[in-house]
Amino acid sequence: MKIKPLLIIAIVVIGVLIFQFRNELFSGGHEPDNNNVSENITLVSDSSDSDNKQTQGDNMSDEKINKTEDEWKQKLSDEEYHVLREKGTEKPFTGKYNDFKEVGTFYCNACGNPVFKSTAKFESGCGWPSFFEAVNDESIVLTEDRSHGMIRTEVTCGKCDSHLGHVFDDGPPPTGKRYCINSVSLEFKDKNGESK
Numbered sequence: 480m481k482i483k484p485l486l487i488i489a490i491v492v493i494g495v496l497i498f499q500f501r502n503e504l505f506s507g508g509h510e511p512d513n514n515n516v517s518e519n520i521t522l523v524s525d526s527s528d529s530d531n532k533q534t535q536g537d538n539m540s541d542e543k544i545n546k547t548e549d550e551w552k553q554k555l556s557d558e559e560y561h562v563l564r565e566k567g568t569e570k571p572f573t574g575k576y577n578d579f580k581e582v583g584t585f586y587c588n589a590c591g592n593p594v595f596k597s598t599a600k601f602e603s604g605c606g607w608p609s610f611f612e613a614v615n616d617e618s619i620v621l622t623e624d625r626s627h628g629m630i631r632t633e634v635t636c637g638k639c640d641s642h643l644g645h646v647f648d649d650g651p652p653p654t655g656k657r658y659c660i661n662s663v664s665l666e667f668k669d670k671n672g673e674s675k
């Protein structure tokens with residue numbers, strides 16, 4: 480009389496255990512579900528990464544500035560427009576930064592993108608402010624320039640494509656480069672942000 484209830488309880492317990500065990504087996508062996516979960520996690524982290532990059536991009540220099548030439552004409556003086564937008568060249572030894580030794584950063588005079596640091600400036604004697612390196616690889620763009628019967632490498636602003644000058648291979652160590660830049664294309668600011 481007492482064995483039957485015990486048997487029933489035992490059968491129920493075993494049945495529950497098997498049911499749970501099967502559930503575990505089922506979920507454990509259900510690989511597509513697991514993959515979906517990890518894919519979802521990957522997707523979420525990927526999208527947050529790209530969000531971060533986009534946020535950084537808004538603050539950094541990778542975002543291009545596109546103004547019409549009329550807008551540039553309104554923003555810039557005639558001389559600045561001629562050099563920056565028409566690839567002109569200021570007369571040698573006339574630019575305000577040619578013989579200039581203050582410590583700070585030189586920005587693109589059209590858009591304010593930092594392009595050269597005073598620590599990379601050197602006396603080249605060529606008549607234009609000269610630097611042996613740019614702030615970084617993105618701050619400027621180099622393009623072959625075959626104008627005026629010469630093959631030169633033009634230096635333009637990485638952010639607004641304005642003309643800055645040319646780069647030559649006769650600079651000092653460590654780069655051996657001479658970025659020969661128009662003063663008109665630059666705006667100097669010291670560490671306090673004061674323009675000079």
Ligand SMILES: [Zn+2]
Pocket residue numbers: 587588589590591592636637638639640641
């Ligand atoms: Zn610029």
